[in-house]
Amino acid sequence: MNKKTLSIALTAGLALGAAFAASPALAVSRDAGELNLDFGGPEALGIQYNDVAVDTTYESAVWTTSVSDGTNTYVAGSNQANGWGNRAILVSKYTNGVRDNSFGGDGVAEFKLDNPDVTLNRVKDIQFAANGELVIFGSGWDDQTKLVEQEVAFALRISATGTNTIAGVWGNAAGDAVELGDNLNLGLYYDPFLPFNEETYTETWFTGAVTYNYDGMQKWAVAGGSWVYDEYGWVLSLTDDGQIYGADGAGEVAGYQFTDSNYNVDAATGPSCGGYSWTTDIEYDELNSRVILLASCAETEALYAFDSSNLMPVVGWGLTSWTDGYLETHVPFTDLDWSSQLELRNNNGSMEYILGGSSWSTGMPWLGLLDSTGALIVENTDSSLETDPKYSGYDINDMIIGADGLVYFTGTVNTGYDDDLWSMRWDSNNQTDTTWNASGLSNHQIDGSCVSENAYSMGISGTELMLFGESSAPEPDQLAYYGDGDWGTLVSSVFTGGATQTATVGSAPEWDDTTVELEAWTTEEYSDSIAAQGTDIMYYVSGSSLNEGLTWEVVNGVVQISGTPTNTDDDQFINVCAQNEFGHVWTTIEIDTVSPLPYAPVSTGPADLGDVAAGGAIEHTIPVDASPVATCAITDGELPAGLTLDTDTCVISGTPTTPGDYIFIVTATNSEGSFDFEYSGTIAEEPIDVVEEEEETQELASTGVDSAALTALASIAAFAVIAGAGASMRRREGARR
Incomplete structure (x- = not known):
């Protein structure tokens, strides 16, 4: 293409591009349960990978929990470096499905301790305080306060704009002692039974929290657990400034209500779990003023009901007669895995308790609906997923109730190759919602990419269901957009109802064969x-x-x-x-x-050693092909003196020493047969160049002239001739100028 033609083509192309740019993007209709393809990308539309940059300071980042008010969703997680230590707490805000970049710094607020001996570690829950501020619950490591390192529970309070400035105060003396001037609103909570000076390693953690107002007092009920020699769960009562409220609970330690009666003041109250219990989820029943706890007792899923006024078991609640406030769950519940979830729903003035989880035996989602007395109303196992063997192991990591009263699930599903995100919705009849991603697989939204994705939490932000979690970083130089660390944060957006987007819907790749x-x-x-x-x-x-x-x-x-x-x-x-x-x-x-099909040895070339002279080294490979590989041997005659045959490689090599004729036979043999190679020829006298060089040396020696000196003189003469020719050429070139 000449320059004029190229110029015309570029002008036409720019004009055409301008025309397209001026045209408004056409709206594309999308249904409930389908990805918002205007979100995230471009690697996988609908998903934003590594939205919190993983840099050289941190090895990975993850979102683990979120809370929503219907319009705004706050998500919390952490950055991590060097194992469990040196973490920073991360918080971000989404409004109507869009990150609020005015929150914190560039849309992400970071909170961490400068104290090298104390780190805020795993983030388990984030909740709204009564005044709209946020409290983050989790656990960390403290190698400063006790005589040995401890895992310690923490509660951190921040403003709704992502800063440390809050309206009141929050925290306790233990939190203040480790801050080193960081000015965080932090409370730390250790194992309730461990004396300050005891050299015993313990673990203490929070799993979730609810806040409520009782008789004019704002309180928090925080679910957690501890491990020393046994594992035991509890609910801790906190005031609205982060202090333990000792008037609540029936445990041996003020402010605690233990799920295992062995740790309560009255051992006859509550179940005996044999030192093996932990908490999973906690909710507040505002209609009946109860704190409802989902926990495990001796490997059995259980519900606990506590009076919100004092965290004492609710008298007469539950279906077992031997204890109050404890419901040994129905038979299907015992098949739930450890990631089971609890949500409460106000259904026209009646509180419903909704349990969700995955079945150990089938790997499929399960939902159970109970009334406020603990009676089972509806049980539903979604068997539709079992029809597709491609997917298995549906883990439910979060469950929420939308403003529409419908139940939303999210979690991780195994594809046989990796883990992907998935979501589903239950309709008003507590059955699988067939309108959710109706064009997709079994009315479940499943999405991801070529590496593993895990969804740990979700929240409804306007008309979009936001999924939060992490994605694994691939091998070096492959799909590098996932981040440089081991894991990166992940956010996905799914429409909760009919909507439109501007991105067109394209086709995924296809293989001809699975x-x-x-x-x-x-x-x-x-x-x-x-x-x-x-x-x-x-x-x-x-x-x-x-x-x-x-x-x-x-x-x-x-x-x-x-x-x-x-x-x-x-x-x-x-x-x-x-x-x-x-x-x-x-x-x-x-x-x-x-292995190739076996065949007997065959010749692939002539049996010829070539021109060979005494004193000249040779290396010759017998031209044989065979399967299995053949071995070789001299079966008639002899090799010329100075030569040898490697029987395994079928290579003749060496330096012949004696001139003269030769004749010999090499036989190549394998399990399928043999082939004879007949060699004949003559070993010549010493090579001609060697003979001539020796004669010249002898002539020079007879005249008395040093041969080395003659060689040097010849080199100088040659250089002079070349230099003279170059000068003559330069003179002629100068004359032409």
Whole structure:
């Protein structure tokens, strides 16, 4: 193309681009349960990876919990470096599905201790305080306060704008003692039974919290647990400034109500869990002034009901007659895994308790609806997912009640290759909502990319369901947008109702086959490639188990496998994922490496040692091909003196010493047969160049002239001739100028 044509083409292209730019984007209709493709990307539309940058300071980042008021969703998590230590608490805010960049610094607020001996570690819950501020609950490590390092529970209060400035005060003396001028509103809470000077390692943590007003007093009920020699769960009562409220509870330590009666003042009150209990979730029943706790007792899921006035068991509540305030859950509940969830719903003046989780036996989601007395009303196991063997192990990591009164689940599902995000919704009849992602798989929204994603929490922000969690970073140089650390934060957006977006809906890549079977021969060079159908595809390889000698790489948009396998193996494979912005798909490439079909030795060239002279080294390979590989031997005649045959490699090498004729036979043999190679020829006298050099040396010696000096003079003369020619050329060039 000449310059004029190129100029016209560029002008036309720019004009066409301007015309497209001026045209408004067309709205694309989307249904409930479908990803908002205007969010996140561009690697996978609908998902924002590594929204909190993982830099050299931190190895990973994760979102773990969130709280919503219907419009605003606050999400909390942490950055991590060097194992469990040196973490920073992270908080962000989304309004109507969009990050509020005025919150904290650039949309993310960070809180951490400068004290190297104390770190805020795992974030488990974030809740609104009565005045709209936020309180974050979790656990950390303290190597300063006690005689030995302790895991300690913490509660951190921040403003609704992401700062340390709050309206009142919050915290306790233990929190103040470790701040070193950080000015955090922090409370620390240690194992309730451990004396200050005892050299015993313990763990103490918070799992969730609720706040409520009772008789004009704002209080917090915080679920948690401790481990010394046994594991025991409890509920702790706090005032609205973070102090333990000792008037509540029936435990041996003021302010605590233990889930295992062995740690209560009255051991006859509550169940005996044998020193094996922990708390899972906590909610507040505002209609009946109760704190409802979901916990485990001796490996059995259980519900506890405590009077909010004093955290004492509710008399007469529950379906067991031998204790008050404790419900040994129904038989299906015993099949729930540890990630079960609890939510309360006000249904026209009647409080309903909703339990959700995954079944140990089926791996499928389960929902149970109880009334406020603990009686089971509805039980529903979603069996529709069992029809697709592609997915298994549905973990429910969070459950919320929307403003529409519907129940939303989110968590992680195993695809057989990696973990992906998933969400679902229960309708007003407490059945699977068939309008949720109606065009997708079994009315469940499942999405992700070629690496693992985990959703730990969710919140409704306007018309969008926001999923929060983490994604794994891939191998180096593959899909590097996930971040530089081991794990990065993840946010996804799903429509809760009919909506529109501007991004068009495209097609995910496709493989022709879910399993690609290839065959390679040992000891033979191999090369093959596969590619998925689609546009703008990136590839990711996981679970590589190739035969030694084979390697893979992505070259020019295809997955190339090449090399020379060294041994037979029928169990070699690589899992390959193809991804573009609209989705991803996996396939397994199975490669059987087998020995070639056996055949007897054959000749691939002449049996000829070539020109050979005494004193000249040679190396000659017998021209044989065979499977299995042949060995060679002299079966008639003899090799010329000075030469040897390597019987394994079939190579003749050495320096012949004696001129003269030779004749011999080499027989190549394997299990399938043999072949004879007949060699004949003559070993010449010493090589001619050696003879001539010796004669010249003798002539020079007879004249008495030093041969080395003659060589030096010849070099100088040659240089002079070349230099003279160069000067003459430069003079002629100057004359032409």
